[in-house]
Amino acid sequence: MTRKILVLPGDGIGPEITAEASRILAACQARGLDIEIEEGLVGGSAYDEHGEPLPAVTLDKAKAADAILLGAVGGPKWDKLEDLSKRPEKGLLGLRKNLGLFANLRPAITYPQLASASSLKPELVAGLDIMIVRELTGGIYFGQPRGIEVRDGQRVGFNTYVYSESEIERIGRVAFELAQKRGKRLCSVDKANVLEVTILWREVMERLAPEYPDVELSHMYVDNAAMQLVRAPKQFDVMVTGNMFGDILSDAAAMLTGSIGMLPSASLNESGQGMYEPCHGSAPDIAGKGIANPLATILSVAMMLRYSLAEPEFASRIEAAVGKVLDDGLRTADIASEGTRTVSTREMGDAVLAAF
Amino acid sequence: MTRKILVLPGDGIGPEITAEASRILAACQARGLDIEIEEGLVGGSAYDEHGEPLPAVTLDKAKAADAILLGAVGGPKWDKLEDLSKRPEKGLLGLRKNLGLFANLRPAITYPQLASASSLKPELVAGLDIMIVRELTGGIYFGQPRGIEVRDGQRVGFNTYVYSESEIERIGRVAFELAQKRGKRLCSVDKANVLEVTILWREVMERLAPEYPDVELSHMYVDNAAMQLVRAPKQFDVMVTGNMFGDILSDAAAMLTGSIGMLPSASLNESGQGMYEPCHGSAPDIAGKGIANPLATILSVAMMLRYSLAEPEFASRIEAAVGKVLDDGLRTADIASEGTRTVSTREMGDAVLAAF
Numbered sequence: 001m002t003r004k005i006l007v008l009p010g011d012g013i014g015p016e017i018t019a020e021a022s023r024i025l026a027a028c029q030a031r032g033l034d035i036e037i038e039e040g041l042v043g044g045s046a047y048d049e050h051g052e053p054l055p056a057v058t059l060d061k062a063k064a065a066d067a068i069l070l071g072a073v074g075g076p077k078w079d080k081l082e083d084l085s086k087r088p089e090k091g092l093l094g095l096r097k098n099l100g101l102f103a104n105l106r107p108a109i110t111y112p113q114l115a116s117a118s119s120l121k122p123e124l125v126a127g128l129d130i131m132i133v134r135e136l137t138g139g140i141y142f143g144q145p146r147g148i149e150v151r152d153g154q155r156v157g158f159n160t161y162v163y164s165e166s167e168i169e170r171i172g173r174v175a176f177e178l179a180q181k182r183g184k185r186l187c188s189v190d191k192a193n194v195l196e197v198t199i200l201w202r203e204v205m206e207r208l209a210p211e212y213p214d215v216e217l218s219h220m221y222v223d224n225a226a227m228q229l230v231r232a233p234k235q236f237d238v239m240v241t242g243n244m245f246g247d248i249l250s251d252a253a254a255m256l257t258g259s260i261g262m263l264p265s266a267s268l269n270e271s272g273q274g275m276y277e278p279c280h281g282s283a284p285d286i287a288g289k290g291i292a293n294p295l296a297t298i299l300s301v302a303m304m305l306r307y308s309l310a311e312p313e314f315a316s317r318i319e320a321a322v323g324k325v326l327d328d329g330l331r332t333a334d335i336a337s338e339g340t341r342t343v344s345t346r347e348m349g350d351a352v353l354a355a356f
Numbered sequence: 357m358t359r360k361i362l363v364l365p366g367d368g369i370g371p372e373i374t375a376e377a378s379r380i381l382a383a384c385q386a387r388g389l390d391i392e393i394e395e396g397l398v399g400g401s402a403y404d405e406h407g408e409p410l411p412a413v414t415l416d417k418a419k420a421a422d423a424i425l426l427g428a429v430g431g432p433k434w435d436k437l438e439d440l441s442k443r444p445e446k447g448l449l450g451l452r453k454n455l456g457l458f459a460n461l462r463p464a465i466t467y468p469q470l471a472s473a474s475s476l477k478p479e480l481v482a483g484l485d486i487m488i489v490r491e492l493t494g495g496i497y498f499g500q501p502r503g504i505e506v507r508d509g510q511r512v513g514f515n516t517y518v519y520s521e522s523e524i525e526r527i528g529r530v531a532f533e534l535a536q537k538r539g540k541r542l543c544s545v546d547k548a549n550v551l552e553v554t555i556l557w558r559e560v561m562e563r564l565a566p567e568y569p570d571v572e573l574s575h576m577y578v579d580n581a582a583m584q585l586v587r588a589p590k591q592f593d594v595m596v597t598g599n600m601f602g603d604i605l606s607d608a609a610a611m612l613t614g615s616i617g618m619l620p621s622a623s624l625n626e627s628g629q630g631m632y633e634p635c636h637g638s639a640p641d642i643a644g645k646g647i648a649n650p651l652a653t654i655l656s657v658a659m660m661l662r663y664s665l666a667e668p669e670f671a672s673r674i675e676a677a678v679g680k681v682l683d684d685g686l687r688t689a690d691i692a693s694e695g696t697r698t699v700s701t702r703e704m705g706d707a708v709l710a711a712f
């Protein structure tokens with residue numbers, strides 16, 4: 001059966017990096033992977049063309065796809081849009097919500113070839129391999145009521161941080177199952193000493209634990225988790241947390257590795273459909289220069305093959321090709337260091353294709 | 357006029373570290389500082405004695421004081437208390453709210469003698485000097501409605517992240533004024549691409565900016581701020597943010613320095629009354645062993661002398677004494693390294709007193 005892949009380049013460096021990843025997808029196709037590739041607009045570029053960051057035509061294509069590859073959205077061009085609902089970010093949030101992509105898997109891995117790129121001392125990050133599981137369709141990102149209104153003669157802004165038991169249970173199960181396949185340790189991050197919503201979060205995690213007797217569950221307050229990530233990140237195996245805390249902690253963890261340009265992510269729904277994107281953003285400052293690192297996007301294709309298309313062999317081959325290119329000393333500017341060769345986005349794509 | 361100081365040792369290592377800080381206060385008194393020192397119970401120890409983490413008698417003493425020195429609250433003994441309102445943390449939150457201590461100043465400084473203790477590469481943290489200004493009496497910590505209730509047959513937890521213009525303006529002014537006295541750069545941290553409450557936050561900061569033309573205001577999303585703190589912390593001078601983001605970022609920043617056992621904090625209200633406490637917690641694992649680092653608490657006394665008692669000379673002398681003790685190679689276990697002498701809590705207090 002032909003699987004449908006939708007590629008959404010987005011804004012900034014999005015088109016450059018997804019172009020390289022698409023070439024890898026095409027190479028898989030040439031070697032027998034039965035896929036059909038379509039493209040679509042999302043984010044600022046969709047707003048420019050259709051007046052909406054998530055046009056109906058894109059959403060329809062997304063719903064019909066087995067998997068989506070997203071570049072990145074956003075940029076200063078659209079930052080001043082008064083109407084928040086038109087901002088590029090809303091395209092991304094709309095895709096997550098409409099497709100029910102509640103489980104965001106964000107690995108933070110240190111590549112041995114790049115360990116020295118970290119701002120942390122090398123011994124603290126060598127061999128780092130954390131999986132952060134972030135709830136992606138609930139919490140304060142989507143909670144109602146929300147808005148800005150006048151109360152007692154002055155404006156007041158408000159948002160609602162809300163989770164139901166079933167939402168917590170659903171993401172909890174994803175995290176426990178991942179922990180079972182990995183190091184069997186799960187750390188749930190909350191702020192249960194202050195926030196009622198996270199008291200419920202902790203309770204539900206506790207309730208699930210006996211069903212996964214081989215997994216050791218622990219709890220950590222979010223402020224402590226931020227500290228522990230900086231102090232000794234290797235203490236973690238799988239971490240699970242809500243949308244907002246996950247946004248902050250997964251970015252901090254990604255940066256710890258020193259090579260955020262290398263990190264892919266997956267956002268999955270209950271039927272295994274997924275959206276795959278690099279952890280880094282749209283980097284408007286270097287857009288169009290042909291110097292962006294396409295490897296996180298290429299590795300997102302590998303994640304897609306593994307999680308949504310059940311093609312682990314193709315996935316492993318892509319990952320091996322990326323490893324070989326790093327071994328050969330090729331680097332885009334963001335991960336360059338002494339004794340390596342700095343290459344362009346396209347040259348990096350060429351090299352991965354050659355090694356594939 | 358005699359100024360009243362209330363010392364609240366709290367839980368865990370609190371009593372040990374405030375004991376050393378109290379000796380410094382007594383030494384100031386002996387050299388002519390006109391103060392009166394009282395003690396009180398807060399947190400778990402207050403709960404054990406009075407059934408409340410913030411007994412009325414403590415709150416009354418706190419209101420009557422010119423300044424408060426707090427050790428730390430909390431510990432596993434009280435973590436299982438079903439009733440959240442009885443938890444040790446509520447004592448701390450109650451003091452903040454009842455005294456209107458809206459401005460939390462959390463310096464993240466690398467002491468030259470301790471730069472190698474950081475998990476970051478030394479060149480990234482040498483000379484680090486950030487001031488994080490955290491709003492402390494509003495935001496999601498205190499927002500209503502909040503709770504856990506049954507909706508459509510399942511439990512739902514919810515909290516409200518809310519700020520009014522006047523709350524934002526008040527903390528904004530504190531931050532702008534601090535920036536004026538320091539490096540003249542202020543970075544306001546929000547999540548204005550997703551949360552309405554922080555759109556208002558950003559707007560108010562923008563509105564204040566023209567009144568402080570010598571300060572350069574910038575904005576950063578909280579996820580990016582967490583990354584930038586890890587990547588290149590020295591880019592920051594003053595940061596200002598809400599209660600929850602401030603909790604996370606100030607702890608991450610403190611940990612970056614590698615010596616959280618050295619960092620004091622101040623929480624001020626509109627009339628300059630203040631509560632002073634170390635950034636670190638109650639460390640139940642080492643409580644009672646006499647090995648905790650009292651320097652953050654001693655440096656909190658210095659902050660108290662500077663911000664609430666207008667005694668900058670006493671403050672500077674305490675800071676100089678701490679510097680001398682570090683120069684002499686004395687270290688508690690948390691900051692010990694090769695070639696230094698590991699001392700107990702009491703010995704560290706003795707050494708600071710001797711250098712004072």
Ligand SMILES: CC(C)[C@H](C(=O)O)[C@@H](O)C(=O)O
Pocket residue numbers: 074089092093247549550579
């Ligand atoms: C662009 C933004 C809305 C988004 C988020 O906050 O979720 C991004 O930071 C991410 O982590 O994917």
Ligand SMILES: CC(C)[C@H](C(=O)O)[C@@H](O)C(=O)O
Pocket residue numbers: 193194223430445448449603
């Ligand atoms: C103990 C806890 C309630 C408190 C907070 O979250 O404010 C602490 O983490 C702090 O930063 O002072």
